[in-house]
Amino acid sequence: MISNRCKNIEPSEIRKIFNMATKDSINLGIGEPDFDTPQxxxxxxxxxxxxxxxxxxxxxxxxxxxxxxxxxxxxxxxxxxxxxxxxxxxxxxxxxxxxxxxxxxxxxxxxxxxxxxxxxxxxxxxxxxxxxxxxxxxxxxxxxxxxxxxxxxxxxxxxxxxxxxxxxxxxxxxxxxxxxxxxxxxxxxxxxxxxxxxxxxxxxxxxxxxxxxxxxxxxxxxxxxxxxxxxxxxxxxxxxxxxxxxxxxxxxxxxxxxxxxxxxxxxxxxxxxxxGSQNCVNEMLNEFRRRRDLMVNGLKNTFKLTVPDGAFYVFPNVEEYDNGMEISQKLIENNILCVPGIAFGSGGENYVRFSYATKYEDIEKALEIINNLFE
Ligand SMILES: Cc1ncc(COP(=O)(O)O)c(C=O)c1O
Structure with a gap:
């Protein structure tokens, strides 16, 4: 019944990961700003x-x-x-x-x-x-x-x-x-x-x-x-x-x-x-910058990473430990939601995507868990 056009595409890997989340998970997988829409x-x-x-x-x-x-x-x-x-x-x-x-x-x-x-x-x-x-x-x-x-x-x-x-x-x-x-x-x-x-x-x-x-x-x-x-x-x-x-x-x-x-x-x-006023855009940007710096400083001694210039993701290379899928699974089992780089194509195989569209305090907690896991 289903068209070939539809059969030939796969559901997003990201969805599969999120199904593994528990109520204690810290979500570094999310692809959207965590702020409310400005009033x-x-x-x-x-x-x-x-x-x-x-x-x-x-x-x-x-x-x-x-x-x-x-x-x-x-x-x-x-x-x-x-x-x-x-x-x-x-x-x-x-x-x-x-x-x-x-x-x-x-x-x-x-x-x-x-x-x-x-x-x-x-x-x-x-x-x-x-x-x-x-x-x-x-x-x-x-x-x-x-x-x-x-x-x-x-x-x-x-x-x-x-x-x-x-x-x-x-x-x-x-x-x-x-x-x-x-x-x-x-x-x-x-x-x-x-x-x-x-x-x-x-x-x-x-x-x-x-x-x-x-x-x-x-x-x-x-x-x-x-x-x-x-x-x-x-x-x-x-x-x-x-x-x-x-x-x-x-x-x-x-x-x-x-x-x-x-x-x-x-x-x-x-x-x-x-x-209307664009102050809200700048306020969100400033908070994203603060979190990016936290994330980069927290991960740079553990993984090989390129400092991101924009968006709200860090994409470290994790291959010194294992491939991105294995590392993501390990992190998810330890309540850190992230996305294996392979979800974005074969070139992402050795990477993991962490989003910092999440509260600063949660990123701090997540970094502690990550760094303990990969000492
Ligand atoms: C690169 C990129 N393009 C497009 C979109 C989709 O944006 P929209 O919510 O406007 O459909 C996203 C959402 O994650 C994205 O990351």
Missing amino acids: HIVEGAKKALDEGKTHYTPNNGIPELREAISHKLKIDNNLDVDANNIITTCGASEALMLSLMTLVNKGDEVLISNPGFVSYNSLTQLCEGNIIPMKLDEKFNIDIEEVKNSITNKTKCIMLNSPANPTGKVMDKSEIKAICDIAEDNNIIIISDEIYEKIIYDKKHYSPMEFTDNCILINGFSKSHAMTGWRIGYIGINENLNKKYDLIENMTKIHQYGFACATSFAQYGALEALT
Whole structure:
């Protein structure tokens, strides 16, 4: 009964791990901010509910939100993206799906970093595309020469994710530019997942769209404003790319039939998130930085690790003890929930992902347990 398309993808390894949790577990596996959504955003959505804004919105989102996103892209990223070239989606997740479904035919190749965020591979498989892994070096850099060599006449897209899940790596300007050049030279589209843009410590964020038109920009509110359950994300593209392929119109077809629109009152909350004070974003960032430092200092004498520049994950190499799966199981048996790196692709086999989207005191307790286990 079940389609091959569905049978061919696996449930996320992360879910299996969480089924092993007990009530005493300290959760370093979680992929979402532990903070409440800031109150002014909640009020924005409540007001919309009280005003009866509970109906379908235009497919691509309320014009006010698309205008605010367009403004954000100008102010934060110096990009010119017209509000008409923005689609408000049900999270960045839908934006990823729309992008791949709109572009990928059976047998088309999609370059995806290995390790990389779990959805990229599965969504590509759902679209019957072929995954071409981009290996990362021990500092989580993409090998540009290898990317060049892996381009064929079937290559359709390159997925980029900076800051990255699970590595916390923020790509340098030169690295992004080099990939943009490859995209331009070979008529490939970069799908740029920028969902962790606001959670970045010492470096600067660059969108590939600053260097090439061949870019679909994906972002959202889940991580920046602690709004994971609101399910609001977006796609932005520039006018040149849209003119070339009618991308927005084509994506809108899938969005319309699959989703109709993003939740009406959640869109008003997102509008408040963009137009209200950004102090909340900075406060969360400061707390994430404090926890990152705690985590890095607590783990660096036990495991080999690269200090993460962004997102809220540390991804240490644990191979001096065992592979990532064995180490994760040992940790989970000792009430520390974490994710084996293999969940993010074969390149993560010797790694474990620890999230620090968890209370500072819990991270302190977890570090004590971890360091006692691996003395
Ligand atoms: C890299 C990356 N992209 C996209 C998403 C999904 O975000 P959203 O909640 O907006 O669907 C996540 C969530 O963990 C993520 O880590």
